[in-house]
Each structure stands twice: as structure tokens, then as C-alpha cells.
Amino acid sequence: TIQPVISDPNIEDISCSGVGTLFLEHKVFGGLKAGIQFTSELELDQFVIKLSEKINRPVTVRDPIVDAVLPDGSRVNIVFGTDVSKRGSNFTIRKFNDVPISVLDLIDFGSINYEMLAYLSIMLGEGMNTFVSGETASGKTTLLNAISTFIPATSKIVSIEDTPELQVPHDNWTREVVRGSAGSSGTGAAVTMFDLLRAALRQRPNEIIIGEIRGAEGAIAFQAMQTGHACMATFHAATVEKLIQRMTGDPINVPKAYIDNLNLVVIQSAVKLPNGSLGRRCMSINEIVEYDPETNSFGFIEVFRWNPSNDTFEFPGYMNTALLEGTVAQRRGIPEKDSRLIYDEIEKRAEILKRLHERGIKNFYELNDTLAKAAREGLFQ
Known part of the structure; x- marks a missing residue:
């Protein structure tokens, strides 16, 4: 669901603070709302579980917080469930540049x-x-x-x-x-x-x-x-x-x-x-x-x-x-x-x-x- 914003080289940060719209940090335009959203807690929970499993750091109710690196080098922070986050699961992705800024x-x-x-x-x-x-x-x-x-x-x-x-x-x-x-x-x-x-x-x-x-x-x-x-x-x-x-x-x-x-x-x-x-x-x-x-x-x-x-x-x-x-x-x-x-x-x-x-x-x-x-x-x- 978030692949278009992951693929955009001008987007630096992607953040989801709970059910609803994704927020982006764009190199040129600054803070933006994405045209992508999670409509239910179930959909969001399933997404963060799948994301955490993809990086071999599965989130659980017992271990609800993960800091890790995606295969492309981007940093991801995941908080799972309502126990520790009252608005439910959330995540932030800080994008990684293939060629660093000189x-x-x-x-x-x-x-x-x-x-x-x-x-x-x-x-x-x-x-x-x-x-x-x-x-x-x-x-x-x-x-x-x-x-x-x-x-x-x-x-x-x-x-x-x-x-x-x-x-x-x-x-x-x-x-x-x-x-x-x-x-x-x-x-x-x-x-x-x-x-x-x-x-x-x-x-x-x-x-x-x-x-x-x-x-x-x-x-x-x-x-x-x-x-x-x-x-x-x-x-x-x-x-x-x-x-x-x-x-x-x-x-x-x-x-x-x-x-x-x-x-x-x-x-x-x-x-x-x-x-x-x-x-x-x-x-x-x-x-x-x-x-x-x-x-x-x-x-x-x-x-x-x-x-x-x-x-x-x-x-x-x-x-x-x-x-x-x-x-x-x-x-x-x-x-x-x-x-x-x-x-x-x-x-x-x-x-x-x-x-x-x-x-x-x-x-x-x-x-x-x-x-x-x-x-x-x-x-x-």
C-alpha cells in the first residue's frame, strides 16, 4: 500500500501515527499528507506485523517496539498495539539515499x-x-x-x-x-x-x-x-x-x-x-x-x-x-x-x-x- 511513497526519491520520512492518513516529509515541499490511509486498526496491525516480519524482527504484544533497517537501508521504527500506544500501532520510516548527499x-x-x-x-x-x-x-x-x-x-x-x-x-x-x-x-x-x-x-x-x-x-x-x-x-x-x-x-x-x-x-x-x-x-x-x-x-x-x-x-x-x-x-x-x-x-x-x-x-x-x-x-x- 505504501510502495509509491517508498519509491519516491524526494520523500525523506514517512510516518503513520495511527489509523488514518500517512504523513510525509518532502525534500522540496516539507510536510505533506499522503493520499494513502489505513482505514481500520486491523488493517494497520496487519501491515506493521507484515513489515516487521519482512525484516526478521517480528513485533508482538510482548515485544511491541522495533527499531530496524529495511532491505534498502531505510530506518524503520514500529510500535505495535494499543497497550503502549493509545492510538494503536504506528510506524516511521526514514528513507535511505543510495548515493549520499555530498x-x-x-x-x-x-x-x-x-x-x-x-x-x-x-x-x-x-x-x-x-x-x-x-x-x-x-x-x-x-x-x-x-x-x-x-x-x-x-x-x-x-x-x-x-x-x-x-x-x-x-x-x-x-x-x-x-x-x-x-x-x-x-x-x-x-x-x-x-x-x-x-x-x-x-x-x-x-x-x-x-x-x-x-x-x-x-x-x-x-x-x-x-x-x-x-x-x-x-x-x-x-x-x-x-x-x-x-x-x-x-x-x-x-x-x-x-x-x-x-x-x-x-x-x-x-x-x-x-x-x-x-x-x-x-x-x-x-x-x-x-x-x-x-x-x-x-x-x-x-x-x-x-x-x-x-x-x-x-x-x-x-x-x-x-x-x-x-x-x-x-x-x-x-x-x-x-x-x-x-x-x-x-x-x-x-x-x-x-x-x-x-x-x-x-x-x-x-x-x-x-x-x-x-x-x-x-x-x-
């Missing part, structure tokens, strides 16, 4: 600009620990996946997720996924994010990517950073201050003195644009500088920010960064007195990305191959 697609959407991407490419190329943070449906995972293109092509990467969403373009990529207490086959012990992250540290990766940090695995991630493993992750917080507050509080409990092992916080948000439409924007890119135990405060520099009044991006960190001018320029062999030459590299890379865009090279995998080739030739490294 950084140049994000330019087309107006989510970010070339200079911001150039800056991120330099920082990720130098193994800076980076969190993409924002609220639900802000585009965190989409942005994280897109910028994974900037991790050096020869890196060994281990990704750890609750449900498999990331599509990292690198050849040497190990993909690890949490397992519930029964596993998909109905047997075996639970394998948590915490377990997978500890295992990843023994695999000597160049980069660890964590789908989303929610609990105790956050403290392990900071230990990994402390021991020299580059980490990327998404996190649920709308500002840098809230991210630090949540990181240092229960249940994550990262010691405050460890927080500056995190180098960059990218804040992503769903916003109302000046023309009244909805969009997703990179609100800011921030360098975490230091923790001051005397004042119990954290210093950070806002390098880029979105201006909501005219939907443009500003570069307040131009000639005023700490990590870019200090750590990164030093690693790249630029003498301290000339450290501001690093800004020329941002301009150069922004121009390369712009030219690739003009030539139509924006497919996620094609762009990744092109940037890897440019790095080998010394143009983008």
Missing part, C-alpha cells in the same frame, strides 16, 4: 559555503576531533557523512552506529553496528556502542566515526582522543555551551579537563529562512580552545556563523583562529611569523571546490575520487 549538494541547498568546506577539509585532513551537533532532524548525520570525504583517502576508518546510516567512501572502512539483547537472529548477548568503541581502539584506526554519542561511550570517545585517535561524531545539543554541559554531566561525565581534546564543534539546525521556507543551515563552526579551571569556563572561537537576516555566512574567525593558525599551520610547516598564510589555503581550496561544482562534479563518490586524486597531486592536501 558537500557540493549542501552548497546547492544553501546549507554551507565554499570557505566553510575548505576550512573543514584542512581541519579534518589534520585529524582534528570534530562533533556535528544540533537538534532532531537538523541534518547532523547528513553533514557528518558529507564531510567524511575530507578524511585522507588512505585512512583506516571505523564507524560505530545504533542503526547503519553512514556511507563512508573510503576503501579501508570498517562498519560496526550495535546489537540488541537478542540480536537479529534471536540469540546472543547485547553489543553496545560502548563495547564497539572499546573494540575499535584495538583496531588502530586513523579515524573513529560515532553515529551519535548519547551515553557512557562519550567518555570512551574522549579517552580515544586523549590517546591520539581522531574522532568524529554527532551529538544532540543546539549550542556549544549545551554540548559541553551535557558532555560533562550525567550520564556521560567527561572530566572538564578533557573537553579541549575536542577541537571543532559544528552546529547544525533546521531553520526558517528569510523567505518563509524551511531549510537546514550550518549555524556555526567553532574551535574549542581551552578549559580554565580557575574560572571553571571553556574558551571557544566562532570561526564561521550563519546570518539569519539575509541567509549568508560570515567568517568572524578570519585572521583570528587558534587551532588553524596555531596547531594546523605549525603541523603544515608554516613558520609562526607567517602562520596567517594558512588563510591562503582556505581560499585556494574554496576555489577548487567551486570549479569542481561548476564542472558538475558533485556526486558523492565522484567528488570523493576527484578530491583523492587532487590530494595525490598536491592540490588538496
